[in-house]
Amino acid sequence: MKKIGFILLLALVVLTGCSRGGIPEPTTETIEPTEPVIVEPVEPEPDPEPVLVMDESPVIFQMGEEAEEILPVQQALYLMNYDVEETSIYDEKTEAAVSMFKLTQEDLIPNGECTEWTRDRILLEADRRSIKEPNDLLVLANKTYYLAADYVPEDLVQPDVFNYYEDKRELREPAARALEELFVTAKEETGVKLVFRSGFRNYDIQKIIFERKVKERGFEAANQVSAKPGQSEHQTGLAADITSWSVKNALDEAFGETPEGIWVAENAHRFGFIIRYQIDTVDITKYQYEPWHLRFVGIEEATKIVEAGVTLEEYLGEI
Ligand SMILES: [Zn+2]
Numbered sequence: 001m002k003k004i005g006f007i008l009l010l011a012l013v014v015l016t017g018c019s020r021g022g023i024p025e026p027t028t029e030t031i032e033p034t035e036p037v038i039v040e041p042v043e044p045e046p047d048p049e050p051v052l053v054m055d056e057s058p059v060i061f062q063m064g065e066e067a068e069e070i071l072p073v074q075q076a077l078y079l080m081n082y083d084v085e086e087t088s089i090y091d092e093k094t095e096a097a098v099s100m101f102k103l104t105q106e107d108l109i110p111n112g113e114c115t116e117w118t119r120d121r122i123l124l125e126a127d128r129r130s131i132k133e134p135n136d137l138l139v140l141a142n143k144t145y146y147l148a149a150d151y152v153p154e155d156l157v158q159p160d161v162f163n164y165y166e167d168k169r170e171l172r173e174p175a176a177r178a179l180e181e182l183f184v185t186a187k188e189e190t191g192v193k194l195v196f197r198s199g200f201r202n203y204d205i206q207k208i209i210f211e212r213k214v215k216e217r218g219f220e221a222a223n224q225v226s227a228k229p230g231q232s233e234h235q236t237g238l239a240a241d242i243t244s245w246s247v248k249n250a251l252d253e254a255f256g257e258t259p260e261g262i263w264v265a266e267n268a269h270r271f272g273f274i275i276r277y278q279i280d281t282v283d284i285t286k287y288q289y290e291p292w293h294l295r296f297v298g299i300e301e302a303t304k305i306v307e308a309g310v311t312l313e314e315y316l317g318e319i
Pocket of ligand 1: 240
């Protein structure tokens with residue numbers, strides 16, 4: 001091999017020499033291939049201890065200060081489930097929320113000072129949590145990820161099913177068609193008539209509902225049972241609340257124990273729906289048991305989710 005290499009090298013020297021048009025100089029030097037350099041394996045350095053980076057950026061809002069720039073910070077905190085009001089004033093609630101937000105960040109000192117760095121982090125985190133593909137049938141709207149205030153699906157239709165309200169509620173087309181099939185099949189297989197109560201809700205309506213709940217029960221309790229605007233699956237147009245006469249058409253846990261509620265739990269996936277908030281998944285979904293709340297994801301995905309016995313959060317690896 002050494003010999004062939006040497007010949008090839010010589011040929012190359014000759015050729016390059018020729019291409020220049022001159023007569024190649026005879027070479028007498030022997031070109032030895034270089035010995036491979038043996039690199040000693042280096043012991044990997046142990047991971048350095050995490051360093052707490054001190055936030056030395058300036059404090060930008062003072063307590064009681066009113067400024068336009070405070071509003072986007074409050075909006076971002078509100079969307080991330082902190083109890084703040086959109087006042088543009090750096091008030092006590094805002095300070096407490098900033099402090100709590102900083103607690104979630106390993107490298108920020110958890111106090112209520114809103115530094116430049118803190119503000120940037122709040123806005124960045126709020127942006128990270130905003131849903132970028134709201135039309136995806138697997139869209140995840142929950143207490144972490146939220147829809148834009150102006151998001152309205154383009155394919156809303158009224159499913160042709162028995163409605164609870166006179167002003168018939170809407171769903172996205174694939175969910176509406178699937179609900180129609182589910183209702184027909186439920187009637188055929190159990191003889192029971194299901195009732196469609198609620199479908200798409202826009203941001204503003206959800207805001208009214210949530211704020212009413214906050215007035216009744218306080219922020220924390222309201223957050224347990226109701227979705228904040230932007231965080232409701234109903235805004236995706238893929239969630240349907242259904243019930244039946246046997247529970248007086250209420251949206252009640254008792255629906256889960258009725259023959260029709262049991263049938264729905266066992267069969268919804270055949271039509272592309274899952275029971276989104278199960279009795280034993282409150283820790284993950286952050287919502288109480290809602291046997292009436294169906295979420296459309298498509299037959300294939302619903303079947304996989306049901307077979308795996310997981311929540312949508314777990315299925316999407318988002319917990
Ligand atoms: Zn619902």
